[in-house]
Amino acid sequence: MDDNKFLEKCVKKAYKINKAFWNFDIKFNVRSVLTRKDMDKEWEGKTQKWMVAFAWNKKLIIFAPSVYEKLGCHKLESYQDTVTHEMNHLFYQKFVGTYKPLWLSEGLATNIQKEMNIKIKKINPDFLLYTEKGWHKKSYEHSYLAVKLLLDKLGKKKLLHLLKKYSKSPKKDNYTKLFGPYLKVF
Ligand SMILES: [Zn+2]
Numbered sequence: 497m498d499d500n501k502f503l504e505k506c507v508k509k510a511y512k513i514n515k516a517f518w519n520f521d522i523k524f525n526v527r528s529v530l531t532r533k534d535m536d537k538e539w540e541g542k543t544q545k546w547m548v549a550f551a552w553n554k555k556l557i558i559f560a561p562s563v564y565e566k567l568g569c570h571k572l573e574s575y576q577d578t579v580t581h582e583m584n585h586l587f588y589q590k591f592v593g594t595y596k597p598l599w600l601s602e603g604l605a606t607n608i609q610k611e612m613n614i615k616i617k618k619i620n621p622d623f624l625l626y627t628e629k630g631w632h633k634k635s636y637e638h639s640y641l642a643v644k645l646l647l648d649k650l651g652k653k654k655l656l657h658l659l660k661k662y663s664k665s666p667k668k669d670n671y672t673k674l675f676g677p678y679l680k681v682f
Contacts, residue, residue: 551585603643
């Protein structure tokens with residue numbers, strides 16, 4: 497299958513999965529790139545070796561399927577998951593108006609993928625960061641588990657309601673007020 501067809505198929509599926517979760521529509525553009533240099537250009541800076549895609553400003557940028565394995569560290573089997581993950585960020589950004597808190601947007605994006613294999617058993621709130629400052633590879637696992645727990649405990653409707661409240665003033669003090677009590681029980 498050629499790059500464009502493969503990508504289009506994944507984007508369609510990712511949109512369907514995310515729309516079912518968020519229950520609204522978004523407008524976005526998808527662009528696939530063929531080199532790390534082009535990825536850096538889109539990112540407007542040097543990207544990490546593990547970075548194979550990102551979503552920002554209504555844009556989803558990803559390595560084309562034909563170079564995805566070579567330029568990143570993932571197998572092509574994970575391509576759909578990556579598109580679904582990034583698509584979740586676009587919905588989140590539309591819903592909340594920011595990507596912050598990072599652990600919540602990453603937690604939701606990892607939860608919408610297939611089951612994540614994690615090694616940790618307990619959440620350490622120190623890894624649940626508001627911004628990318630100090631973000632660690634392990635932060636993904638902690639964020640995944642924290643959001644999974646919140647979804648189990650509160651349900652999707654309540655969690656989205658909480659996020660909507662936060663979106664009225666998406667700043668750290670409002671975040672602390674709304675989510676602080678949950679961080680304490682983790
Ligand atoms: Zn992400």
